[in-house]
Amino acid sequence: MRMPLKTRLTLLFVTMFAVIVAAWSIFVVFVVRADLYAGIDRALDSRASQLAVGLQGSADGEFQDITDSTLVGLSPTEATAQLLSSTGTVLESSGDTMSVDAIVSPEVLARAERTHAAQLLTISAHDGEHFRVLVVKLTGADRLILVGASTENADASVKRLILIMLLTGPLALLAAGMGGWLLAQRALRPVSRMTSTAARIGIDALSERVPVPTEGDELAGLAVTLNNMLSRLEAGVQAKRRLVADASHELQTPLAVMRTELDVSLASGTLPPDAVEVLESAREETDRMTRIVRNLLTLAHFDEGTLRLLPVPVDLHEVASEAVSSLATLAREREVKVGVEGDAAEVVADPEYLRVVVINLLENAIKYSGPGSTATVTTGLDDDDALLTVSDTGPGIPADALPHIFDRFYRADASRAHENSGSGLGLAIACEIVEAHRGKLTAESEQGVGSRFVVRLTAREPDPIG
Ligand code: ADP
Secondary structure (H helix, E strand, C coil): CCCCHHHHHHHHHHHHHHHHHHHHHHHHHHHHHHHHHHHHHHHHHHHHHHHHHHHHHCCCCCHHHHHHHHCCCCCCCCEEEEEEECCCCEEEEEECCCCCCCCCCHHHHHHHHHHCCCEEEEEECCCCCEEEEEEEECCCCCEEEEEEEECHHHHHHHHHHHHHHHHHHHHHHHHHHHHHHHHHHHHHHHHHHHHHHHHHCCHHHCCCCCCCCCCCCHHHHHHHHHHHHHHHHHHHHHHHHHHHHHHHHHHHHHHHHHHHHHHHHHHCCCCCHHHHHHHHHHHHHHHHHHHHHHHHHHHHHHHHCCCCCCCEEEEHHHHHHHHHHHCHHHHHHHCCEEEEEECCCEEEECHHHHHHHHHHHHHHHHHHCCCCCEEEEEEEEECCEEEEEEEECCCCCCCCCHHHCCCCCCCCCHHHHHHCCCCCCHHHHHHHHHHHCCCEEEEEEECCCEEEEEEEEEECCCCCCC
C-alpha cells in the first residue's frame, strides 16, 4: 500500500528542511572559521610589524630585546616568533616552538625572500597542532621574521559550534516533522471530510452534497466541482427514473388490453388447436411482461418516493392462492409442482403490492428449481405475526451469495441465472415492499436441499365481538 499523502507531505517537508538546515550549518561553520582565522591573521600581522619596527630600531638587531617588549602578553603556548637568515638558519627563536630549524619549508622562505611579499600559511606541528604562520622580509636587511600562532582555540570554537549543531539539528528536525504533520493534517482535513461524505453518497442519496471549505481555496474549488457533478448526476438519474416510471406506466394499459383480447379469442372455442397453443403461449408471455412492468413501476415509485400504499384487510392465504394460480402455466412448463398450504392469516396491507411480493418469490421458486421439484406457499399465524413462507426443493443458494440476494441487480449464479431471464430486482423489490409494510423478509437456504423465504407481517387484530 502506498504511504498516506499526509505522511508523504511530512517526509518531504522534513527532508527539505534537513537539506536547508545542513546547507545553512555548513555555511555558518565556514564563515565562523574564516572569521576566527582572519582574527589570528590580523594579530600575526600586527606582531610581525611590531617585531620589524623593534629590530630596525635596535642598533645590533638583538631579537631577544624586541621579543621582551613586542611579545609582551603572548602566551608561549599560543605564539611563536623566529628571526631567520636569508638561507633559513634560525638566528633567534621565542615562544612555543623553540626550534633550531625554521618551522616552515625552505620554499616558503625563498618565496618571501624573492618576492618581498608576506607569506601566510597554515602548518601542522608534530603533535598534530595547527599553526597560522606569517613570514615577512625585513626591509633593508638579510633577515626574515616568522610569527606563528596556534589555531587551537579557533578550532575548538568551530568544533563546539559543529557539536551544538549536531545536537540541536535532530531536535529541530523533530520539531519540523511534528509541525509538518500538524500542518498536513490541517490542510488535508477538508479532503477527509469530502471523502467520507462522497463515500456516503450512493444512488439513493444523490441529493447530499460534499462540504465546501470556507477558505475559498483550491479545495473549495474541488468541492464545488464535485457538487456540480453530483447535481448533474442527480438530474440524470431522476430523468432515467422518470423515463422508467412513465414507460412502465404507459405499457400497463396495452398489456392489459392484449391480455383481455387473448382471453376473448381463447374463450371463443372456435380456434384450431395449433392457434390455441400459440395464443396460450402469447398470453403467458403477456403475463410475464406485465409482471416485469409491474416490478419496474414499483421500483420507480420507491425511488421517487411516490409509493402510495392503500392498506386494507387482506388474507395472506388468498393472496397466495391467487399467485399460485397466476403462475400455474409457468409451473407446468417448468414441471414444478406448486401448492398452497396452511391457514388464513389476515393482515392490513396493500393487496396489489402483496401480490407482487408473493409472485416474485414464487416465480423464483419455480424458475430456479429444476423439473420434478416442488414449490409451496404456506400461510399461518405466529403469535401476533402473520407468516407467508415460499419454500422449494430446488438447488438452494450458495452461502456466500445469501447475504446479497436482496441487493438490487444481484444475481447469485451467473451461469444458472443466464438460463432464467431476470434482472436481479425481484427480491430487492419484494424486500422493499415488505419493509414499507413494517414487515420482514428473510431467506434461508441449503445447497442441494432447497430455499425458504419468509414474509413476516403484523397480523390484523381480530374485530371485537359484538
Ligand atoms: P432475478 O430472479 O431476476 O435474477 P431476484 O432478485 O429475484 O433476481 O433474485 C436474485 C438471485 O437470487 C437470483 O438471481 C438467484 O440466483 C437467487 N435466487 C432467488 N430465489 C431463489 C430460489 N428460490 N432458489 C435459488 N436461487 C434463488
